[in-house]
Amino acid sequence: MDSTTHKLYHVHGMDSRSYLDMYFSNKEDMVFAEDALKFPMVMIHYQFSTGRTEGTFLIDISLGSIIHHLYSGSKFFKKIVLLRFQEKCIMELNRWLHDRTGAYDWSHRSSAAAELEGTRNQLQEKEMRLRSSIKQILKCDFEQENITSPVLLPLADCIISAGILEMISKNEDEYIKNLEKTIKLLKPGGQLLLISLVDATYWFVGAEQFHCFKCNEEFVKNAFGKVGLAIDYYAVQRRRNVSDIADYKAVLFIVGCKGE
Template identity: 80%
Template sequence: MDCTTPKLYHVHGMDSRNYLDLYYSKKEGMLFAEDTITFPMACLHYLLSTGRAEGTLLIDISVGSIIHHLYSASNFFKKIIILKFQEQCIMELTRWLHDRTGAYDWSHTSSAAAELEGTRDQLQEKEMRLRSSIMQILKCDFEEENITSPALLPLADCIISAWILEFISKNEDEYMKNLEKIIKLLKPGGQLLLIGSLDQTYWITGAERFHCFKCNEEFVKNALSKVGLVIDYCAVQRRRNVSDLADYKAIIVIVGRKGE
């Protein structure tokens, strides 16, 4: 396993299918389900079903080609735009979006979403609703002033970002700059729903070790406050597994509202 020099997710890319299999799959023995699937989905279901975030347009900026965190969002946002750093992740997600042969099987997460909502008899409708909500999948580059250049996006009512800031930021300054670029896409009064790992320094996939910026709950809260977001929800779950694939201590779900 090549773990000598940690790679950067947005610079070096990764094996997107291997990442999904290790951290999000329904395979027997998959250790991370409580942290990467169950906890974030339950938090987002609660936040959205209680009206903590609402509007028409949602922008998602999340790691890999994950979609399970968007099932609840598709019930409340008519339009979803997804931003990805890698062509491979765009291809993986596009394959699922159009239900093509070889698409990743997310049925375990659509079932989990249906169970949260009490609609277990509507699994097919849930997947169709999410697919129909996704308007665009675009490549993004945080080195650009306009991260979706040359495309210009309308400001979002809500942004969900899962496991991105700590993966693409080498230090505190970069974390703050990247956070500012994300909230530039947010309307005044809009909400940022941030999902991340606490006290993590690395993660492994495809036999390669990747960098993670180590931050704690206090740092994340302060970061959101410094860029003008008012925190109105925060939940932290301590790690529920034992594995040397990643060294995080907890998962955080936090909501910041942009000033009017």
Template identity: 75%
Template sequence: MDSTTHTFYPIHGMDSRKHLDAYYSNKEDMVFAEDSLKFPMANLHYQLSSGRVEGTLLIDISVGSFIHHLYSASNSFKKIVILKFREKCIMEMSRWLHDRTGAYDWSHTSSAAAELEGTRDQLQEKEMRLRSSIMQILKYDFEQENITSPVLLPLADCIISAWLLEAISQSEDEYMKNLEKVSKLLKPGGHLLLIGTLDATYVVVGEERLHCFKYNEDFVKNILGKLDFVIDYCAVQRRRNVSDLTDYNAIIFVVARKGP
């Protein structure tokens, strides 16, 4: 792999299973658990269990094909629609959704979710609840004005977007444009839960070094303000691992309310 060459997720995609193994698995050599698993799950549980973020419909538009960030969402929202860019990610998630042979093993995250909620005796129920909450898995296209075209979704009460915008944006203007398209799927007064990496320029998946748009905390806050979002909560965790697979400095978690 040429260390100076970065592929671009919207054009080149990535191996979704290798992405899960490297950053979200339960393997002994997976060093990102504190940042990619525990930090977002704890913050999502805290925010969603508080009752401050609630409603009927939640849309998830995140990179890759992970599901661990949706356990808490399935406690608060009856309907979840998942949007994915790549067909391979849709296939990976559908395999888990329908409990098919070869589905990815997420038992380490259902256990973590149960521990957060104090319901360790209900592990099977947690996965069943999440599966029953997922109404659709759709493909999106940011080149379209309606990114889910030809499907027209009802406006969501809440949107979760994890590690996506930095993967599909190459400039400040493009990041803002992409975030604006995401926000069009959200009701006025609805909440955006945004998870991302600060100061990252690349992430390695298998043999590919994928581009990341580099930004900092102030940039996120300024962009949200320009799009008429009010930030209700922001948490930043400094990087907790040592690895050359990616070069981010911190993880950010933001809860922002859409203005009228």
């Protein structure tokens, strides 16, 4: 499939359950366990547990209906608001949030969070803690000046953005613009924790192929500087799996602090 025919996640939508099953499941043959599950959770746990990122209000702007990367955040942030692009993803998240029949089973990730925190016997507490921390799930639109319009959110102490900017941006200018809109929701002195795919051009959900803006580590670092984010920390994990479902070379975790 030619890159010009790749679907755009935020325009065409995707099957949110298939996305979870392909990239985040507990299946024995799930090839993305190291990159999609373990690396983001370890990095975010390190950031919060060491006191490098603090506050009470966290905004998460991530791809699909993932929540596994938020288990550590729920220990430190009393209020979490999730921003998503698709109604289907919001429905999926609400099904899990309210523990309804058919909700996606994240127990393999709550157990991983418990291991990171050294509290293996408190799995149910991890689920309850995250559910109680999530106060709102809102639809966002990066075509709007205020991406949560008509809702006006208070500025966040921390924003986590996982796998979104490269999926909704078609070129460098759009990436910078979308990064600027993201940090408009961040208070001065607050931090953006970004998880990004390096050198990716496509990814699949089922038989549907989606666009990804190809960006490397240097581009992302430079983009942070252009929008006024001082880099506090970054780490790169080279791809650990063999699969043609997505063509990324590495996963980047980068933390930027917004200027006062």
